[in-house]
Amino acid sequence: MSDPTSPLVDQTGRPLGPRAVETRLRLLETTKDLLSQRSVREIRVVEIARKAGTSPATFYQYFKDVEDAVLALAKQSSQELLDVVDTVSGSWDGANALDTARNIVDAFIRHWDEHHAVLRVRNLASDEGDPQFRKVRRESLSPVLQAIAQQIERSQASGHIANEIQPQAAAAALTAILERLAAYRTELEPLGITRKDLVETSARILVQVITGDQPK
Amino acid sequence: MSDPTSPLVDQTGRPLGPRAVETRLRLLETTKDLLSQRSVREIRVVEIARKAGTSPATFYQYFKDVEDAVLALAKQSSQELLDVVDTVSGSWDGANALDTARNIVDAFIRHWDEHHAVLRVRNLASDEGDPQFRKVRRESLSPVLQAIAQQIERSQASGHIANEIQPQAAAAALTAILERLAAYRTELEPLGITRKDLVETSARILVQVITGDQPK
DNA sequence: GCAAAATCTGATATACCGTCAGATTCGGAG
DNA sequence: CTCCGAATCTGACGGTATATCAGATTTTGC
Known part of the structure; x- marks a missing residue:
């Protein structure tokens, strides 16, 4: 496992501030939630984003794709x-x-x-x-x-x-x-x-x- | 397992003639082949169809989706x-x-x-x-x-x-x-x-x- | 209160899905 | 043979998701 104390970064490698950390977490929670309802194959980035109250573009800021999340x-x-x-x-x-x-x-x-x-x-x-x-x-x-x-x-x-x-x-x-x-x-x-x-x-x-x- | 002697049918329930059986088989073989190369998530119906020398529409004649295949x-x-x-x-x-x-x-x-x-x-x-x-x-x-x-x-x-x-x-x-x-x-x-x-x-x-x- | 940095999103080009009407191929009757 | 109906296949298309980027919005530090 990567050092858990190492700071989180976005897709371009920039470290995350407090607001970003929270958004990322919300996206993760939503992903987890959806994952318990349907198969990975059926989970859409759009859906994660909407349910997390944000936009697909934001999702891609933090994760390469659903699997990455x-x-x-x-x-x-x-x-x-x-x-x-x-x-x-x-x-x-x-x-x-x-x-x-x-x-x-x-x-x-x-x-x-x-x-x-x-x-x-x-x-x-x-x-x-x-x-x-x-x-x-x-x-x-x-x-x-x-x-x-x-x-x-x-x-x-x-x-x-x-x-x-x-x-x-x-x-x-x-x-x-x-x-x-x-x-x-x-x-x-x-x-x-x-x-x-x-x-x-x-x-x-x-x-x-x-x-x-x-x-x- | 469903009776293996029961005749194959397409998505509308019609039994398959010899040409159709062959096409279906070709699609299955291609699916298997692709499956050994990448994850299910990454397999596209278009790709299966093209590699099998047929069209996506034909794929859907025999299978509901990739998972069905x-x-x-x-x-x-x-x-x-x-x-x-x-x-x-x-x-x-x-x-x-x-x-x-x-x-x-x-x-x-x-x-x-x-x-x-x-x-x-x-x-x-x-x-x-x-x-x-x-x-x-x-x-x-x-x-x-x-x-x-x-x-x-x-x-x-x-x-x-x-x-x-x-x-x-x-x-x-x-x-x-x-x-x-x-x-x-x-x-x-x-x-x-x-x-x-x-x-x-x-x-x-x-x-x-x-x-x-x-x-x- | 304001500029700079951080964060977010609308807009978009691209690609796949899944369907249907119609084209093509085939097999057999005449 | 040739033609017809059944079987099989596909082009074309509307709908939706992906993944990106330039620019809008929010936050921060001063």
């Missing part, structure tokens, strides 16, 4: 996850492991519930190879990924996990589960599977893969 | 996965489990490598709630999901897995791994993690979660 939103969200996961990740030793896992799973679900529209676009663009979105995504998930990989290495060193497991690959696999939890919900709830089921099941999978043993 | 492509791809997985899913008993898992993981990676552009759009639209894309996705993954869930239930009945695990939720989690394998590759290969690592690691996670024990 979503990139800014993605940076915000990603920073938020960093903060949350930090406060939530504890020890993976014995009895604590399951609680740590539960906390992480819960944090991810809340994060995705809050930002699903933005994060979906982020992941699509990232998968499509866009370097900027890729960077944002990586920086957001990296701490989680590294923490998990490290823990797996430890379990491997103590003989709890087979050497054929590649720690980083396994960490990536588990992260995939976390990233798609929110999407499951709408698929699974009609089947009578609750959020609690989802958290507990995922947490146990995490523990099992990370420690090599099923939690007690 | 991708939906058709998604149906194709999904059918393909059904076929592949069918031939590849074997027994989860003891020594066979790991091979079965390897086969499934390998099939998914190949499937995503082949169709990533289409499948990404399918999943995005599905996550966004589009009923048609949702249906296609569900029908494609359902057999895998059900097979895994059933196997987990069995392990649970024999006491190998804790009752706190919800079989369908666990199956969904594992499917998430499968669905994102291809995306990992571009992230993990720069770190020196090979396709083989990925297959082996994921397969072992599958076995561990499904049977409750690490494979030998």
Whole structure:
């Protein structure tokens, strides 16, 4: 992520004064709002501008296009996850492991519930190879990924996990589960599977893969 | 999936003759080709039409919009996965489990490598709630999901897995791994993690979660 | 109170969308 | 063959969004 203390600039690189910052923020909020109502593909710059009480020309002063605005939103969200996961990740030793896992799973679900529209676009663009979105995504998930990989290495060193497991690959696999939890919900709830089921099941999978043993 | 033997129709519901079928196919192929080069958002109907040697008006004869064309492509791809997985899913008993898992993981990676552009759009639209894309996705993954869930239930009945695990939720989690394998590759290969690592690691996670024990 | 800087917008050239009436092509009856 | 009706395709067009820029408006510092 770009240094969050670095001053905001417009498309020509000029730093923003207080009025401009506010306009930019209003445009971002409106974008986020619209994004929760329709697909990115259907969002028009004109619509963002009008809803934000300004003009299309102003929008282009701050963003290259709609996707560029979503990139800014993605940076915000990603920073938020960093903060949350930090406060939530504890020890993976014995009895604590399951609680740590539960906390992480819960944090991810809340994060995705809050930002699903933005994060979906982020992941699509990232998968499509866009370097900027890729960077944002990586920086957001990296701490989680590294923490998990490290823990797996430890379990491997103590003989709890087979050497054929590649720690980083396994960490990536588990992260995939976390990233798609929110999407499951709408698929699974009609089947009578609750959020609690989802958290507990995922947490146990995490523990099992990370420690090599099923939690007690 | 809609009955594949049902005759193709145009936007007004009229069945297609042989020339029309060919034109439609050419438009689909062109769409697929463009989709592998740029994001859906950037694909123009005009461009598809011209590259397919026809006119925009013709495109609209067969598809509502670009997304509608991708939906058709998604149906194709999904059918393909059904076929592949069918031939590849074997027994989860003891020594066979790991091979079965390897086969499934390998099939998914190949499937995503082949169709990533289409499948990404399918999943995005599905996550966004589009009923048609949702249906296609569900029908494609359902057999895998059900097979895994059933196997987990069995392990649970024999006491190998804790009752706190919800079989369908666990199956969904594992499917998430499968669905994102291809995306990992571009992230993990720069770190020196090979396709083989990925297959082996994921397969072992599958076995561990499904049977409750690490494979030998 | 006023000039300079910052911010915003009307106007516009350009491009795509999505439709329809009519042109073109095709297949088969005579 | 040739002609006709059905199938298929497209030119042309009105509507709308994009993206830019010169100039209008607002704010700031003095």
